[in-house]
Amino acid sequence: MEKSESRIDFEKLKEIAEGCETVLVKLPDGLSQLATGISDFLSSAGVEAIISANPCYGACDFCDCIDGMGVDRIIYVGEAEMPYLRKKYPVPASFLEVSSRFDAAAAVKKALPLLEGGRIGVTSITPYIHQMEKCLTILEEAGFTPVVGKKSRRTAYDGQILGCDLSAATSVSDIVDSFLYIGDGYFHPLGLSMSTSKPVVIADPSQNRATDDIEKAKERMMRKRYALISNAMGKNRVGVLVGEKLGQKRMELAHAVKGMAEKRGMKAYLVSSNNFSPERLDYMDVDFYVSTSCPRIAMDDSDRYRKPLLTPIEFEILVEERKWEDYEFDQIL
Amino acid sequence: MEKSESRIDFEKLKEIAEGCETVLVKLPDGLSQLATGISDFLSSAGVEAIISANPCYGACDFCDCIDGMGVDRIIYVGEAEMPYLRKKYPVPASFLEVSSRFDAAAAVKKALPLLEGGRIGVTSITPYIHQMEKCLTILEEAGFTPVVGKKSRRTAYDGQILGCDLSAATSVSDIVDSFLYIGDGYFHPLGLSMSTSKPVVIADPSQNRATDDIEKAKERMMRKRYALISNAMGKNRVGVLVGEKLGQKRMELAHAVKGMAEKRGMKAYLVSSNNFSPERLDYMDVDFYVSTSCPRIAMDDSDRYRKPLLTPIEFEILVEERKWEDYEFDQIL
Numbered sequence: 330m331e332k333s334e335s336r337i338d339f340e341k342l343k344e345i346a347e348g349c350e351t352v353l354v355k356l357p358d359g360l361s362q363l364a365t366g367i368s369d370f371l372s373s374a375g376v377e378a379i380i381s382a383n384p385c386y387g388a389c390d391f392c393d394c395i396d397g398m399g400v401d402r403i404i405y406v407g408e409a410e411m412p413y414l415r416k417k418y419p420v421p422a423s424f425l426e427v428s429s430r431f432d433a434a435a436a437v438k439k440a441l442p443l444l445e446g447g448r449i450g451v452t453s454i455t456p457y458i459h460q461m462e463k464c465l466t467i468l469e470e471a472g473f474t475p476v477v478g479k480k481s482r483r484t485a486y487d488g489q490i491l492g493c494d495l496s497a498a499t500s501v502s503d504i505v506d507s508f509l510y511i512g513d514g515y516f517h518p519l520g521l522s523m524s525t526s527k528p529v530v531i532a533d534p535s536q537n538r539a540t541d542d543i544e545k546a547k548e549r550m551m552r553k554r555y556a557l558i559s560n561a562m563g564k565n566r567v568g569v570l571v572g573e574k575l576g577q578k579r580m581e582l583a584h585a586v587k588g589m590a591e592k593r594g595m596k597a598y599l600v601s602s603n604n605f606s607p608e609r610l611d612y613m614d615v616d617f618y619v620s621t622s623c624p625r626i627a628m629d630d631s632d633r634y635r636k637p638l639l640t641p642i643e644f645e646i647l648v649e650e651r652k653w654e655d656y657e658f659d660q661i662l
Numbered sequence: 663m664e665k666s667e668s669r670i671d672f673e674k675l676k677e678i679a680e681g682c683e684t685v686l687v688k689l690p691d692g693l694s695q696l697a698t699g700i701s702d703f704l705s706s707a708g709v710e711a712i713i714s715a716n717p718c719y720g721a722c723d724f725c726d727c728i729d730g731m732g733v734d735r736i737i738y739v740g741e742a743e744m745p746y747l748r749k750k751y752p753v754p755a756s757f758l759e760v761s762s763r764f765d766a767a768a769a770v771k772k773a774l775p776l777l778e779g780g781r782i783g784v785t786s787i788t789p790y791i792h793q794m795e796k797c798l799t800i801l802e803e804a805g806f807t808p809v810v811g812k813k814s815r816r817t818a819y820d821g822q823i824l825g826c827d828l829s830a831a832t833s834v835s836d837i838v839d840s841f842l843y844i845g846d847g848y849f850h851p852l853g854l855s856m857s858t859s860k861p862v863v864i865a866d867p868s869q870n871r872a873t874d875d876i877e878k879a880k881e882r883m884m885r886k887r888y889a890l891i892s893n894a895m896g897k898n899r900v901g902v903l904v905g906e907k908l909g910q911k912r913m914e915l916a917h918a919v920k921g922m923a924e925k926r927g928m929k930a931y932l933v934s935s936n937n938f939s940p941e942r943l944d945y946m947d948v949d950f951y952v953s954t955s956c957p958r959i960a961m962d963d964s965d966r967y968r969k970p971l972l973t974p975i976e977f978e979i980l981v982e983e984r985k986w987e988d989y990e991f992d993q994i995l
Contacts, residue, residue, distance in 0.1 A: 353934070361945050365899070368931050379904065382935035382942045392727040394906040394936060398913055566698070571712065573727040580731055598701050601686070602715035603727060603936060609715045612694050 345423040349401040355385045389576025392603040409455045413482035431534035433460035440532040440539035446506020453511040493661040561637040564616035571601040572622025579621040619644040624659040678756040682734040722909025725936040742788045746815035764867035766793035773865040773872035779839020786844040826994040894970040897949030904934040905955025912954040952977045957992040
């Protein structure tokens with residue numbers, strides 16, 4: 330608790346909440362232990378906090394029914410803004426970013442010997458994005474030319490990538506030799522590798538290590554995705570998932586998938602939810618699902634479902650509107 | 663599937679959906695296998711169905727983010743209307759009630775020898791409410807005087823009770839000798855027994871049986887509730903749960919609970935959600951919870967939580983604003 334709390338910029342929190350009577354506080358799972366501390370602090374500043382116990386996976390994630398709760402402002406803790414959603418929240422939203430305490434520079438130094446070529450596309454994610462400048466300096470001092478792609482409508486910072494928006498990488502892919510990913514996990518670098526086909530080196534500050542072992546993970550993932558598509562082959566009944574969250578709602582895409590299915594004589598069902606889960610979907614008498622919601626749902630959670638759960642791009646491959654060779658990461662651009 | 667489908671009044675469904683381009687179909691868990699059949703039928707009538715995969719526990723349960731989805735009408739399957747919510751849904755809502763195929767008359771006949779006194783308060787729940795008339799006739803023919811309480815702002819039929827609204831019983835409690843409950847489960851008859859202190863006989867059509875064994879269940883329940891209150895005693899940090907669902911949002915009550923807690927020197931935290939679950943609450947550094955959302959959450963789900971989960975009335979007992987002897991069922995009236 331103590332350790333985590335010190336990461337919150339309480340001065341900024343106070344500024345954000347100023348003039349509000351009631352704010353809704355949204356935190357991702359990893360920061361949820363901060364909720365009561367934030368509520369205490371706001372209370373002492375004369376602001377009432379309502380802690381949202383709905384899951385929160387980013388600035389795209391808003392599906393809270395706050396009518397009549399007197400909420401003046403939504404405060405996302407640990408998330409960066411998605412600029413294009415600014416005017417779409419029911420009340421103004423602010424973003425109290427939380428920087429990681431892990432040193433990105435140390436991990437980047439370990440990554441230097443692994444980098445291929447001279448021009449390096451540099452990408453990172455919200456917890457580490459504020460350490461970008463010092464990482465670029467390290468690269469320059471080592472003789473590399475770092476290239477940082479511009480932010481998009483869904484990202485707040487140059488070089489920032491999301492699981493659903495890799496444009497800071499794809500936009501510079503043609504002019505770099507390889508990519509450096511500063512962050513944890515394999516999901517983002519897998520997306521980088523898939524969407525750019527360039528070598529990717531991971532500098533993971535949380536583990537203070539660097540690696541270029543992404544190819545094996547990519548192979549494993551592709552085998553799994555191929556198996557899911559194969560399992561759905563020849564099946565006739567498809568549930569098309571529509572996410573109800575503010576920045577994950579792709580109704581047009583859902584209709585397009587449904588249309589493609591029906592063109593092939595399949596039965597297609599639109600299924601919406603604010604939080605998809607096996608408990609609510611396994612019962613349906615469909616053969617497989619295509620998720621138009623957050624790309625991670627199909628990529629990370631498919632093991633939890635009894636039936637194949639595909640991305641829209643994988644569905645295109647299934648109905649032969651796209652070749653397996655043209656496999657792409659699903660993005661919300 | 664076949665068996666269940668035949669219970670749907672497709673003529674009425676067609677009427678309800680007439681003129682709509684897109685409808686949102688909401689079903690409780692027990693009827694979810696009907697979803698694709700309903701979607702097929704609507705599709706053949708030129709109406710697009712979006713199946714909500716959010717849980718649905720009644721007409722009170724609306725927290726679907728349907729902006730931009732083109733929904734013209736919400737169709738609740740298997741639920742009766744809550745009249746006071748009629749104008750609160752974001753688009754018009756209709757209610758396609760589904761009558762149980764089980765014969766209520768047979769169960770009521772079995773209940774006759776168990777009834778106490780001559781004036782019998784008769785109550786039922788949505789799946790059986792349409793069999794009320796024939797049940798009343800059976801009672802009259804057996805020499806009883808059935809008494810049916812009026813519907814409320816939350817119920818669509820005279821004699822209909824909800825877990826959160828027992829007014830069709832409490833309103834006639836003074837003028838009856840005992841109650842007959844026509845329906846399944848023990849939750850509603852427990853509420854009846856608690857809120858009226860009159861003898862309660864259960865006629866359960868789904869099991870074709872009648873029983874007056876409610877007292878034991880009541881004792882068990884009261885012991886459990888007492889233990890939960892005891893476990894919370896002397897504790898200082900309370901999470902006050904606010905349900906985000908349309909008919910379960912009791913913000914004023916939440917503030918009242920918070921106020922009572924703070925008056926006693928406790929720390930109180932407002933926590934909102936569209937679906938409370940242990941996964942999202944167990945992490946919080948509070949000692950116990952008070953739920954102002956659906957009364958069933960505290961009553962049915964408390965075993966699933968690591969920390970005591972109380973009703974607002976139980977909290978009043980805890981802080982000695984109410985005596986244990988004045989225990990009441992939590993209702994949303």
